[in-house]
Amino acid sequence: MGSLHLFKPELLWLLPLCLLPLLSYGVKQFSYPGLEDWPKDKISDMLRWGVRVLAVLTLMSLVIAASGPFTEGGTVTKIGKGAEIVIVLDRSGSMDENLVKQDPTIRVKGVTRIEASRKVLLKLMDQRPGDTFGLVVFNASPIAVAPLSSDRDIARAALKSAESNSSGFTALNRALEMGLDYFKDRSYTATRLILLVSDGDTKIKPEDQAILKDMFKEYRAELMWIYVHTGYDFSLEFEEDISKDDGAVDPNVALNQLFHSLGMPYQAFEVNSEAGLQRAVAEIGRATNKPTRYEYRLPRQDYALYFYMLAMVLLGVLFWLKQIEIKAWRP
Amino acid sequence: MAQQPLIHYRVRWRPAGYQPGAGHGRVPGAGDQLRSVVPLRDHPDPRRLDLRTSLRDPFENIWVRDFYLNSALKVIVLVDTSASMGYVGRVHRFKVAQEITAQLALSAYRTGDAFGVFAAGEVINKKRMLPPKANRSAWLWVKQHFSKIKPEGQHAEGLFAAVPYLPQNPCLVFIISDFRWPEGRLKLLLKKLSHHDVVPVMLQDPTEVDALPRRGIASLTDAETGEKQFVWIRKSLRQKVEESRIKHIKSVNEACRILGLRPFVVKGEFDTALMTEYFLGGGNT
Structure with missing residues (x-):
């Protein structure tokens, strides 16, 4: 096993973009006349951070997968x-x-x-x-x-x-x-x-x-x-x-x-x-x-696939979250 | 403004003032309620001759009837223009407020009463106030000016500044708001208006009370403070919200009850018949 190498390391410059989900809520916003009606809800807060972290992880794994990590197989x-x-x-x-x-x-x-x-x-x-x-x-x-x-x-x-x-x-x-x-x-x-x-x-x-x-x-x-x-x-x-x-x-x-x-x-x-x-x-x-x-001479081990798979799973979760997002404020 | 039946409001006291109107007044004059029977020399109007009393008088004096003047009432509307009034749920809240104000203006004119409007958010809106006068076009004025008002501001403290503009003698005062005010403010305002006859008109939207989405995630923005909150609506949270709504309505009711008043709740669209019913059913007391 060798050390980790990247096929296109310059793509890692895109990593700061992964922080984008932290800037916005990412879900549809509704106006409400008074938030005092809504008690502070721990589960909602956790879910909110969960959504953000999920989005960050998804972007990160996509960027890392695109940069093509691999280890030299060695001989x-x-x-x-x-x-x-x-x-x-x-x-x-x-x-x-x-x-x-x-x-x-x-x-x-x-x-x-x-x-x-x-x-x-x-x-x-x-x-x-x-x-x-x-x-x-x-x-x-x-x-x-x-x-x-x-x-x-x-x-x-x-x-x-x-x-x-x-x-x-x-x-x-x-x-x-x-x-x-x-x-x-x-x-x-x-x-x-x-x-x-x-x-x-x-x-x-x-x-x-x-x-x-x-x-x-x-x-x-x-x-x-x-x-x-x-x-x-x-x-x-x-x-x-x-x-x-x-x-x-x-x-x-x-x-x-x-x-x-x-x-x-x-x-x-x-x-x-x-x-x-x-x-x-x-x-x-x-x-x-x-x-x-x-x-x-062993073939080099390519890890991009794993990152792509991780991104797929995370995207699946995000997709599900998008499905349960409220599109219109009605019962 | 949709054509709606007039609002037949009623007060349980006799308005003072010499302006003829529809209510039973307190001063003598042309009216339909007998005030007293006086000698002709005190009230030299032979048209009001009371034959029965005159014939029964052993001293053979001539008596005439005296009536209370049917005098005009002053109807004043205080409108909250803080940001939460701009909430659009199933209905546009401020449009409802405008509708109520315009209907009251029209009804007041048709009843022969004076009508005045004061709008206030954080400060009183001096450009959009109408001192109480008998005004035929008041409802048009309301239509014109209210469409220019943009609900903004984090509170409705400006309503307190409107109190000194009100006439000294008792009037019928409507307060149109959603009463999303800090605890105690409504009570204080009602106290300051305690010599008037006050009808708190509470605006509600089905979407903020019993038509919440069943489940899902969303981000809510407070209309007044701009604060944001991520919510995952589910049964338990929905119950909590409903509880806090009920608590709020209770607190409004409580504040009114202490002053001997009863709020009129408008859920969604405004219906003038319901307001007439409110007055027929005992009014604000």
Whole structure:
């Protein structure tokens, strides 16, 4: 809890106006030939002051409410189990292809890879309430869509809005660098995980490999690759590409080998089935048993509403008093 | 001024003075009430020859009848013009006072009596006074001048200053006021006027007595002092107000009773028939 602040303190200059009800009686006046008929009545006097005080309080609460009082929420350090997970999501054109193996002659629109990934990731988020998520999407260049924060709604909304868009080139290395950059200037409080969701099909140049290696080392991050895998793609397990005669390997297999060689903890999951997802989630859970310590910024507390409510109640009472006011001097 | 029957006021004494009028006077003259039978040589008017007495007289003197003069009365109205007389409730109080004065003026003229008016608030209003004279247009004068009077002032002490302006011999004096005076002032004024025949005319408005609002809040302004009071009218307070009204009326009655008088109360509009009834029912005594 912080101290009380005002959004528009200059409005407090209106406070002297609150004394206006003290100047007048505020009720209809009648002439009477001789007040000696009316004995001094304590209840009437009390009611008279009551009406004035009510009016003063009403005006005061309105002025104070208009000036917008609030207290700063401050920040709290929360300790939670979980990891800081930066999802690096591929939205290249190839992610728009169907996930399920099908007869290429029947062009029926099935579930695309990116849709499947989104589903998987949203499920992951729901299953891991203690984790901190950030999101980078990339095709030809990476976009930092959601910062690393415990605010789930941003990440979730960003994830939902990620659509694949072909631009012919997949900047995997720069996306990974951007994702790793999220960890910059953050104290190491939890397991750091780069969760790459991609269908691969790209290469990382040797000079970029060195940079990535350094960064992973500096930020002590782990890498997990959820390989969104079509049934007829090659599995990462294949050592050699049997379709090619020259003994060259499939780019994805090569990428897998490259990640293994970078030196950080690395795991790859081929997701073309429910089982793959379960395995991935279980593995992430195992990797994040270290407690996370993170700063949580509380929203500021706005008190104007209470003052407006108070003013409403007081106005109701004043309205009632106005109702019982004598409008015409007759029985 | 609405057309109303004349007020037939009556006094129980014989007015002095040689002005012929409608009342039974005290001096000999042309009248309808036998005063005595006198010898013709004392009152040489053979038209009034009293045959019966003359024939019965063994000394054969001629006797004539002598009558009391039907003499005129002096009707004087004292009007309170303090601020409380400007109260407007169901009726305009000062308009009622004007109505009463004008009706009395007209009735006095028709009866052949002299009529005079004195208006006073804190001081006597010398511009608006009419010495008692037989005056045909007195009621018009009242209409004209009273509409120019603005009731003001916190008390009606000026009425005491009007007393010396009154004739020395007894007159019929009306005091028109609401008698919201300090305790004892009415009694003192009545004492000063004790050799006259006084009719206190008490003006009341239904709105200040029995037509108070049933409940609610309001702020009251005293017409005389300008003081303000916030009131929450409810049953208990209304009862207290009614009690104090009754107390006030009682005190007026008491002050009058000591001087052998009876106030005439006008509630709301003035009705001349009620005043005639008042005089027929014993008048102010």
